[in-house]
Amino acid sequence: MTLYKKVQNWAARSLIRSKRIKEVRYNAQQLNEMVVQSLPHQEAFEVPGGQATLVVMEANVSVGNDNTEGLAIKVMCSLEISSLGRQLYRAHIDGLLKAVPYFNQAHKTVRLKDLVLSNMTFVNDEYLLIQSSQDIVKSFTPSILKGIVDVTIGSALNVMSGVATPAVKEYLNVFVDANKQKVLDFHQPQIDSILTAQIENGALEYKLKESDFEEKIFSDLGQKIDVDNHELVFKF
Numbered sequence: 312m313t314l315y316k317k318v319q320n321w322a323a324r325s326l327i328r329s330k331r332i333k334e335v336r337y338n339a340q341q342l343n344e345m346v347v348q349s350l351p352h353q354e355a356f357e358v359p360g361g362q363a364t365l366v367v368m369e370a371n372v373s374v375g376n377d378n379t380e381g382l383a384i385k386v387m388c389s390l391e392i393s394s395l396g397r398q399l400y401r402a403h404i405d406g407l408l409k410a411v412p413y414f415n416q417a418h419k420t421v422r423l424k425d426l427v428l429s430n431m432t433f434v435n436d437e438y439l440l441i442q443s444s445q446d447i448v449k450s451f452t453p454s455i456l457k458g459i460v461d462v463t464i465g466s467a468l469n470v471m472s473g474v475a476t477p478a479v480k481e482y483l484n485v486f487v488d489a490n491k492q493k494v495l496d497f498h499q500p501q502i503d504s505i506l507t508a509q510i511e512n513g514a515l516e517y518k519l520k521e522s523d524f525e526e527k528i529f530s531d532l533g534q535k536i537d538v539d540n541h542e543l544v545f546k547f
Contacts, residue, residue, distance in 0.1 A: 328532075335525055336542045342372045345421075345517050346384075352515055354505050358498075359482035361394035365502060367515075368403075374541045381411040381425070381538055389438065390495070390502075394479065399486050400494055401440035406431040410510065412536050412543060419530040420516040428503045433491045441491050 352367045369387040385407055392400040407430045410423035433439065485497050509515060519530040529545050537544045 333547055335529065335545045336539075337545070338542050339372055339374050342374065342382075342543060343370075346370050346372055349515055349517065352509075354509060356501060356505055358392060358394060359476070360479035361392070361396075363390065363392040363498065365390050365505065367506075374543055375538050376541060378411060378538050381409060382423070382543075384408040384410065387434070390498070392494070392498075394483060399441065399483075400491075401438065402491060402495070403434040403436055403438050404431055404495065405434055408506070408510075412538070414529075414533055414536045414545070415513070415516070416533070418513065418516070419519050420513065421519070421536065422513055422516045423510050426507045426510050428499075428506055431495060431499050431502070433495050435491075439491070441486070441494065 347370075350367060350370060354365045354367075356363050356365070366389045367386055368389060371385045373383045373385075375381050375383065385405070388404045388406065390400065390402055390404055391398065406428060409427045409429070411425045412421055412423055414420075415422050485494055519526040521527050521530075529547070532547050533545055535546050537546060
């Protein structure tokens with residue numbers, strides 16, 4: 312540390328300890344610069360017969376007027392679902408997270424709590440993939456039955472009883488009408504639970520940097536974080 316930085320550091324800490332400096336404020340633009348450093352973030356979860364992958368790709372933060380309003384975070388995610396070795400669903404998803412920020416002194420991090428996830432909708436873009444109900448049926452239909460026009464997903468899977476368990480058969484019925492929003496709505500409670508757990512246990516926390524002058528001082532002397540007048544206030 313240079314002499315200038317040592318003096319700057321000593322002066323700032325002295326002003327804070329004497330209560331001459333009581334807080335530092337961050338606006339939404341500054342917060343978004345912090346958030347982007349934690350993205351993309353990927354989570355996987357099991358579905359009957361396979362796996363789904365959720366990736367938080369983008370996030371845009373807006374700051375409320377007080378702690379009751381907290382933060383609103385618009386997110387774009389990708390969701391891919393496969394079962395029995397077939398990819399059944401792929402879409403970009405828009406969603407809205409609302410949460411309250413707080414300072415975790417033990418870990419010197421900014422975290423979120425009281426998470427609420429809402430307004431999850433699929434984005435109709437070039438990334439979208441969901442097979443038609445007939446394509447889904449055919450993909451699970453043995454070749455001997457492919458010429459039968461009225462074959463159902465149930466009859467297709469019945470002949471695959473050694474592979475398709477009752478739970479898998481029931482799950483695949485979610486896809487038979489090829490309704491993109493219906494599939495997303497089916498998985499929303501699971502996605503909500505995963506994101507809530509990951510955010511509240513610190514998987515998406517922001518670690519205050521030792522190399523940043525203001526962040527280092529707050530990590531050492533900071534007491535709490537509040538939302539006030541559309542800014543995030545770091546209080547000493």
